[in-house]
Amino acid sequence: MEFLLLEALGIGAVLGLLLGLTGAGGSLVALPLLLSLHLPLRDAIGVSLGAVALSAAVGAIPRARQGLVSWRPVLLLTLAGWPGNALGQWLGRFIPESALILGFCLLVLWSAWRMWRGAGLPPGTSGPLRSAPLVAIGAGVGLLSGVMGVGGGFLIVPALLWFTPLTMLAATATSMAVIALVSGGGFLLYLTGAQPPMALLGGLAAGGAIGVLCGNLLALRLRGATLQRLFALMLVAVSLSLAVQKLLA
Numbered sequence: 001m002e003f004l005l006l007e008a009l010g011i012g013a014v015l016g017l018l019l020g021l022t023g024a025g026g027s028l029v030a031l032p033l034l035l036s037l038h039l040p041l042r043d044a045i046g047v048s049l050g051a052v053a054l055s056a057a058v059g060a061i062p063r064a065r066q067g068l069v070s071w072r073p074v075l076l077l078t079l080a081g082w083p084g085n086a087l088g089q090w091l092g093r094f095i096p097e098s099a100l101i102l103g104f105c106l107l108v109l110w111s112a113w114r115m116w117r118g119a120g121l122p123p124g125t126s127g128p129l130r131s132a133p134l135v136a137i138g139a140g141v142g143l144l145s146g147v148m149g150v151g152g153g154f155l156i157v158p159a160l161l162w163f164t165p166l167t168m169l170a171a172t173a174t175s176m177a178v179i180a181l182v183s184g185g186g187f188l189l190y191l192t193g194a195q196p197p198m199a200l201l202g203g204l205a206a207g208g209a210i211g212v213l214c215g216n217l218l219a220l221r222l223r224g225a226t227l228q229r230l231f232a233l234m235l236v237a238v239s240l241s242l243a244v245q246k247l248l249a
Contacts, residue, residue: 005203007037012207016055019153019176019208020215028108028235031149032242037200041097045149046190050201052151053184055208056176059216063173073164074177076131077156080138081145081182088146089189095147104148105239111154112235130163137163138178145186151179172219176212 011033018029030051034044063069092100137159141152153175160171 004037004197005199008200008203009207012051012055012204012209013211014207015051015204016059016208016211016213017215017218018211019052019055019151019179020059020212020217021219028111028150028154031104035242041100042092043194043196045092045147046187046194047196047200047204048149049145049183049190050187050196051204051208052149053180053187054205055212056151056183057180058209059212060173060176060180062213062216064177066173068170068173069177070160070164070166070170070174071177072129073134073160073166073174074181076134077138077141077178078181078185080135081142081152081178082185084139084142085146085182085186086142086189088143088148089186090146091143092147100148101242104150105243107144107148107150108235108239108242112232112239114154114158115235116229116232128165133163134159138182141178142182142186145182151183153179169219 011030014033015030030048031044034048034051035041037044039047060069095103137155141155144150144155145152156175156178157171160166160174161168164171166174
């Protein structure tokens with residue numbers, strides 16, 4: 001039990017650090033790490049949702065107090081994301097585990113490519129808030145969240161930069177608020193039919209809280225392009241290790 005708690009603290013810290021630094025990516029690392037604890041895929045997805053939601057909430061609260069969270073995009077993305085999450089969890093019951101793992105690996109590699117490619121590019125052209133694209137992105141994020149247990153920040157942050165006038169710092173903060181609400185709703189839905197280990201959840205929550213607060217501080221000091229490239233390389237390593245662990249075993 002003590003070893004499980006220590007592992008959960010470590011996973012939570014990594015997840016929270018990534019969320020605090022980039023507003024995205026924590027769940028892309030959390031799910032493979034949870035699977036390494038020999039959790040069934042469905043439970044790993046559900047627990048990943050809870051861990052991501054808790055870490056994102058801890059990171060979003062201080063940024064909301066600083067006025068960095070834009071609440072109208074949060075509302076649009078969340079209201080579209082909740083039904084998408086429920087649909088995704090329902091669809092996930094009919095998808096073979098090997099297909100889910102393969103889809104997750106491809107999603108991680110695609111995210112890594114986007115981050116590496118975008119690291120040297122200027123941010124998207126911001127403009128007035130456009131509701132329709134945000135609703136569509138919210139529904140897609142909710143669906144992916146329900147099927148694969150991801151928070152969706154890798155889609156939310158670029159959408160906020162393209163379809164709202166938010167700065168990168170505000171987009172990251174707003175993304176964490178959306179992730180907390182959408183993933184939290186998905187986690188509550190998962191709990192209606194499951195009983196995950198409380199020690200695991202407690203360790204993830206504590207580690208995530210520490211990690212996201214550290215990430216918030218580091219995000220103000222480190223260069224975004226360097227962070228994106230390092231994170232992209234880490235995502236490639238995670239995807240390959242998960243493929244070896246689950247698909248080639």
